[in-house]
Amino acid sequence: EKVLSFFFRGLKVEINESSTVKKGDKTKDFTLNPVITNDILFIPLEYIPFVIDCAVNFDKNNKIIYLDPYIFEIDFNQESEFKEIYTLILSFQAKYTKSIQSDSVTLNINALPHPDTNLKENEAGINISTTPRSGSKLPVTTVVLKRSKNLPDVQITSSKTPPSIKITYTKELSKGLKDKIIILDPGHGAYTNGIYYDVGAVGPSGAFESKIVLDIAIRVKNLLETSGARVIMTRTKENDKLTPNLDKRVTIANSSGADLFISFHLNASTSSDVSGTETYYFHPLSLKFAELVHKKIINALNTIDRGIRNRGFQVVKDINTMPSVLLEPLYISNPNEEKMILDENIRQKLAEAIFDAINEYFNQ
Incomplete structure (x- = not known):
């Protein structure tokens, strides 16, 4: 039996007289020999x-074979809270046009989605559509990618090795607090069904968590605004029926x-003996600030370190456009x-510790 054997992109291809073709560790059966x-x-x-990862279109009238590149996948990588990269992996280089809008980037690529890949399943693409090749008219796959308001700078580049198109979203941050936007979320304080008011945990003497964290x-x-930062408060008063619920707070953020989201809480336990400081985060981009603010609070209040914890609380899990943390500096259930x-002096000391963490974070 005669065998045609060669290497394509590091993979050995074997074609013999049967209808089975081997490429690397993959084997495929075809209808024709x-x-x-x-x-x-x-x-x-x-x-x-x-064999060579491209679409084939045969123009019978003009006896011309057209080969078009494939789009294999859209890869997403969040390098930090200040940089996101979308990479379109192709089988060969392809021509494309680009259009940058305020909320999205549109690429019109002369390539086709690989038949074994469903690009629409990838969260990176908010809209993908394809116009197939028609004779000499090139195919066009339109890919629309989300653009984060937090990352206003866009750079689009292409590469030969490996064949790809890269979209990079970045934000050039100046050091310091001036013009940074910080969201402060005093926990609880909202009505359920317009009837039940959420005061959070209640201390042994009757102190309301919602009032204290506000x-x-x-x-x-006040400390942030004095330093030139812009502050968004999810609520500004107690017992206000217009206070947004958790879903709305996430949407606002x-x-x-x-640039940063901080949710203020006080912890509680069924045991009045439990005490100490806990800090919560979910996304990796939030860990750096969580570590910093956690340390500042413990040093300021001299509390027991109960750890930095990864938990899926709504305001840290669903807020994914910036670092977001949930603070539990003390146990209100502990007398x-x-x-x-x-003690007003303790609250001021705590506020200053949190402010110091924010200031240090944006000056690194």
Whole structure:
């Protein structure tokens, strides 16, 4: 049996007289067999997409074979809170046009989605449509990618090795707090069904978590604004029926273009002996600030370190456009820590510790 053997992009391809073709560790059966004439192996066109990763279109009228590149996948990489990269992996280089809008980037690529890949399943593409080749008219795949308000700078480049188109979203941040947008979220304080008011946890003496964390957030707000930062408060008063619920707070944050989100809470336990500081985050981009603010709070209040914890609380999980943390500096259910947080001087010290963490974070 005669075998045509060669390497394509590091993978060994074997084509014999049967209808089975081997490429690397993959094998594929086709409907037609190769034809051998005068010791020349002629292979069916249906082999081409599998062997060299491109679409085949045969123009019978003009006896022309057109080969078009494939788009294999859209890869997403969030390098940091200031940089996101979308990479379109192609089988060969392809021409494309681009259009940059305020909320998206549109690429019109002379290539076709690979038949074994459903690009629409990829979260990176908010809209993908394809116009197939028609004779000499090139195919066009239109890919529309989301553009984050937090990352206003866009760069689009292409590469030969490997064949790809890269879209990079970045934000050039100047150091310091001036013009940074910080969202402060005093926990609880909203009505359920317009009837039940959420005060959060209640301390042994009757202190409401919602009232105390609002006071702390306002103190942080004053410090930030004095330093030139812009502050968005998810609520500014107690017992207000217009206070947004958790879903609305997430929407406010993700659509704000802000640089940092902090949710203020006080912890509680069924045991009044439990005490200490906990800080919560979910996305990796939030860990750096979580570590910084956690350390500042413990040093300021001299509390027990109960750890930085990865948990899927809504305001840290669903807010994904900036670093977001949830603070639990003290246990309001602990009589001693309730007494501490009811002290105005302690609340000011806590606010200053949180402010110091924010300031240090944006000056690194």
